[in-house]
Amino acid sequence: MQLILISGLSGSGKSVALKMLEDLGYFCIDNLPAALLPQTAKLLADEGYNQMAISVDIRGAVSLPALPACMAELRDRGVDVRLLFLESKTDTLVKRFSETRRRHPLSVSNPALTVTESILLERELLADLIELGHRVDTSELAANGLRAWVRQFVALDHSRLTLIFQSFGFKHGIPLDADFVFDVRCLPNPHYDPLLRPLTGKDEPVARFLAAEPAVGRMADDIERFVANWLPVFDRDNRPYLTVGIGCTGGQHRSVYLAELLTRQFSRLRQVLVRHREAPHED
Known part of the structure; x- marks a missing residue:
């Protein structure tokens, strides 16, 4: 079984990456709390799915600290777990939120936060996840470029550097x-x-x-x-x-x-x- 986790900063292209994986035949779930990963992977495996992609990000902030342990548990069970971490420069993210007129997830629970403050806080909260997987900067990357890089990521032999x-x-x-x-x-x-x-x-x-x-x-x-x-x-x-x-x-x-x-x-x-x-x- 192969499980690809998509994480990173809001506005950095996680939806594009998840959609690309869906097009490649992966069963995709957006915004799953990290603590539910082992149980969800088992349920999907029992249903016959062997390629899954799951987005785990700041929207499930409460359980994010559990992600490293959950990944280790899944690997102990023989699951090929890969993490793709997407990020962008702060000014790029501010521009993207302005263009789409969407609220940052952290400002939903704390309306006093500006977009920039929300991005900086999110970057701090996700800092420990960066070293868990493959880091990609999408600041200057068009959607087609990101889709191509996702295809590359899937094809890699992850047992080697x-x-x-x-x-x-x-x-x-x-x-x-x-x-x-x-x-x-x-x-x-x-x-x-x-x-x-x-x-x-x-x-x-x-x-x-x-x-x-x-x-x-x-x-x-x-x-x-x-x-x-x-x-x-x-x-x-x-x-x-x-x-x-x-x-x-x-x-x-x-x-x-x-x-x-x-x-x-x-x-x-x-x-x-x-x-x-x-x-x-x-x-």
Whole structure:
């Protein structure tokens, strides 16, 4: 049996993720108190369901502290439990609540709280859950991109550490989910070539341009050496995911090229994903 738990900040895309899992054939439940997870999983298993996705978040705040113990109990029973934790920057969440005109769940019971205060309080209440699963920053991520990342998450072998190379643009902010961040803005920029400007680092003309620059090769070698030296430490710490952010100015050319290059190099021996936050997403 496989159980995927969806948690994270209100407005960060949990509904999109749950709907994607439903489309993939999972039996989905939204807003289940954490304390009911073991009993619910057993009931569904008895009914013949072997793929379930359940949203557990601040709406069930009273039982959230029980979530780690419930996950451990389910794993002891042989259930493949995975947690996907979604979050976004505070200003992004405020904008989303303003656009949808929805109230934050915490302000329902405490109307005196502003949206910003509710988000900051929720972030504090959920802080202990972040390390329990796979953390994804959806601040600059379109719905199609999140759906694609959910599909990736489902397909992973969760018995092994997953190494993730994520490109991004510094002008859009540093990803919240990055464990390491490398700044490659010092490298030659294809943006200044009018023919290369509309392309991305995945396109052959941009790749040829960057591959011909010695500094790009040195940067790639340095990042590869650093990550390779530290990966065994994360293995020993039983970390399920390690996200390496690679940022250039706009997140279209240099960071994308290096993320793709490093993914190819590490995929010979590791389970590796590549994600591009700013570059167009393939759905």
